[in-house]
Amino acid sequence: xxxxxxxxxxxxxxxxxxxxxxxxxxxxxxxxxxxxxxxxxxxxxxxxxxxxxxxxxxxxxxxxxxxxxxxxxxxxxxxxxxxxxxxxxxxxxxxxxxxxxxxxxxxxxxxxxxxxxxxxxxxxxxxxxxxxxxxxxxxxxxxxxxxxxxxxxxxxxxxxxxxxxxxxxxxxxxxxxxxxxxxxxxxxxxxxxxxxxxxxxxxxxxxxxxxxxxxxxxxxxxxxxxxxxxxxxxxxxxxxxxxxx
Numbered sequence: 001x002x003x004x005x006x007x008x009x010x011x012x013x014x015x016x017x018x019x020x021x022x023x024x025x026x027x028x029x030x031x032x033x034x035x036x037x038x039x040x041x042x043x044x045x046x047x048x049x050x051x052x053x054x055x056x057x058x059x060x061x062x063x064x065x066x067x068x069x070x071x072x073x074x075x076x077x078x079x080x081x082x083x084x085x086x087x088x089x090x091x092x093x094x095x096x097x098x099x100x101x102x103x104x105x106x107x108x109x110x111x112x113x114x115x116x117x118x119x120x121x122x123x124x125x126x127x128x129x130x131x132x133x134x135x136x137x138x139x140x141x142x143x144x145x146x147x148x149x150x151x152x153x154x155x156x157x158x159x160x161x162x163x164x165x166x167x168x169x170x171x172x173x174x175x176x177x178x179x180x181x182x183x184x185x186x187x188x189x190x191x192x193x194x195x196x197x198x199x200x201x202x203x204x205x206x207x208x209x210x211x212x213x214x215x216x217x218x219x220x221x222x223x224x225x226x227x228x229x230x231x232x233x234x235x236x237x238x239x240x241x242x243x244x245x
Contacts (some may be wrong), residue, residue, distance in 0.1 A: 001055030001146075004106065005101055006113040007074055007127070008089075009067040013118065019214045026214065035070055038114025042172075044179035045144060046112050046136035047078035053146065055109075056080050062089045062098045068197060069215045075192035076184035082195070087202035091209040092120075096128035101203040103133060108169060110151075115140040115173040126173035136166055139173025 011031045013016065015194070018027040035043065043059065050057040059074040060083040061067050071082040085098045103111060111133075116123035123139070130137030143154035149168050154161055156175070184192070226234045239245040 001049070001053040001110065002106065002108045003046045003050055003055060003061045004103055004108045004111045005039070005043050005057065005074070005079065006111065006129075007039040007061050007070065008057055008114065008117040008119070009033050009063050009070045010036045010117055010119045012023040013037070017216065019216075023213050023215060024211075033066075035073060036114050036117050038116060038118070038173075038175055040181050041176055041178050042075055042114055042174035043074055045174060046110075047182060049110070049144075049146060049180060050078070050080075050081055051191060056157050057084060058106075058108075060085065060099065060102060062087060062095045064088055065128045071197055072192050073184060075195045075197070076188040076203045077098065077182045079112060082117040084197065084199050089166065089184040090205075090207045092122045092124040093128055093150070093208045094205045096125045097205040098202060099125070099129050100132035102200060103129070107226065110168060111135070111171040111175055113171075115175045123173070126171050130171045133171075133173050135169050137171040137173070138164070138166070141172040142175060142178055143170055144172060144174070144178055188223075 010033060012034050013035060015031045017031075018029075019025060020027045037206065039231065046057050049055075057079045058081050059071060059079040061071055062085045064086065071084060075082055083102060085102060089095045111129065113126055115126075126139050127137050129135075138153055138155055140156050140158055141153050143152075145152045151166050151168060151170060153166070154163050155170065224237065226237070237245065
């Protein structure tokens with residue numbers, strides 16, 4: 001079995017976010033970057049499936065040279081090889097085209113990625129890649145099991161969860177609890193240094209969207225504390241001020 005896992009290179013969730021150039025550029029100074037948390041779930045499940053089937057696991061990132069430490073971490077977690085498409089990610093369609101262009105000749109049985117990245121939270125790339133490759137795409141997938149060529153998945157839907165079956169090849173956008181995150185051990189870190197990390201050229205794609213400005217969310221307002229014996233006052237505030245009732 002050949003598995004491709006697409007990972008993002010995103011700021012750590014604890015990073016303090018700043019913008020420069022009149023709020024038109026993200027300031028990366030002092031920011032730690034990580035594998036996208038949802039991609040981490042996809043990678044963890046892919047390692048389990050690779051071990052189960054005796055196949056090959058490739059990780060791919062669309063990004064420039066600064067993303068290579070993130071790819072090396074994925075290799076340390078258990079991927080067999082890494083691919084970096086040498087271009088900055090511009091928008092969801094642009095990224096999807098790069099992934100589809102690389103994967104088109106790879107004969108991958110399974111393409112996994114996170115349900116969304118945590119920087120732009122678009123949640124569109126897996127569906128776009130599926131359309132470009134003519135493969136079925138499912139998201140958000142919470143459970144994924146293989147039985148030969150048959151895949152059984154549990155997917156989160158509004159108001160509940162559904163179980164469905166599909167045949168390989170397919171694409172899945174993953175989320176917890178599909179697997180537990182894996183932490184690289186010393187052996188994995190050492191072996192990652194010698195595993196192949198290949199850089200491939202980009203394919204020309206017209207940019208579909210462009211970020212023109214960024215802004216931070218407004219600061220949180222003061223908290224009002226209501227005595228437990230004054231339930232009526234709490235209801236009044238929720239109705240008239242918070243407007244949630």
